[in-house]
Amino acid sequence: MRIHLTSVFVDDQAKAERFYTDVLGFVKKHDIPLGTARWLTVVSPENPDGTELLLEPGDHPAVGPYKDALVADGIPAAAFAVDDANAEFKRLTDLGVRFTQEPLEMDTVITAVLDDTCGNLIQLQQLR
Template sequence: MKIHLSSVFVDDQDKALRFYTDVLGFVKKTEVPLGEDRWLTVVSPENPDGTELLLEPAGHPAVRPFREALAKDGIPATAFAVDDVHAEFDRLRGLGVRFTQEPLEMGPVTTAVLDDTCGNLIQIVHHS
C-alpha cells in the first residue's frame, strides 16, 4: 500500500494553482471540471507519477472552522520534504512568501512553516 493522493483545502483553486506551481515549483497533473470547481492536482516535478496533492475547494461548512483552528494553533495542514530548509526558506522568502516559523533545527530535523496564501500553513522539512 502507498499514499496516492492527499489534499489541502483552498479558498481559490486558480490562486492555489499559481502558488503551488509558480512559487513552490509543483506541476499540474490533473484538471477535470466538476461543476463550478475542478478536480485539480499537482505533483512534484521530481516524481511526476508519485503522490498527487489535490487542491480541494474549501466550500464545505466544516472546512473554515477547522482551518482557522489549525492556523490559530500554528499547525500545518501538510508537510513537504526539501533538500535544504534554509536554502528553500531563502528562495521562497525572496519570492514574497510569508513564513510563520523560520528554520528551526531540532536534532536531525529542520523545519520551517509558510502561509500558502490559500488558507493553510505548510511545513517544509528536511531529515538529515
C-alpha cells in the same frame, strides 16, 4: 499499500494553482472541471508519477472552522520534504512568501512553516 493522493482545502483553486506551481514549483497533473470546481492535482517535478496533492475546494461548512483552528494553533495542514530548508526558505522569502516559522533545527530535522495564501500553513522538512 501506498499513499496515492492527499489534499489541502483551498479558498480559491486558481490562486492555489498559481502558488503551488509558480511559487512552490509543483507541476499540474490533473485539471478536470467538476461544475463550479475542478479536480486539480499537483505533483513534484522530481516524481511526476508519485503522490498527488489535491487542491480541494474548501466550501464545505466544516472546512472554514477547521482551517481557522489549525492556523490559530500554528498547525500545518501538510508537510513537504526539501533537500535544504535554509536555501528553500531564502528562495521563497525572496519570492515574497510569508513564513510563520523560520528554519528551526530539531535533532534530525530542520523545519520551516509558510503561509500558502489559500488559508493553510505548510511545513517544509529537511531530514538530516
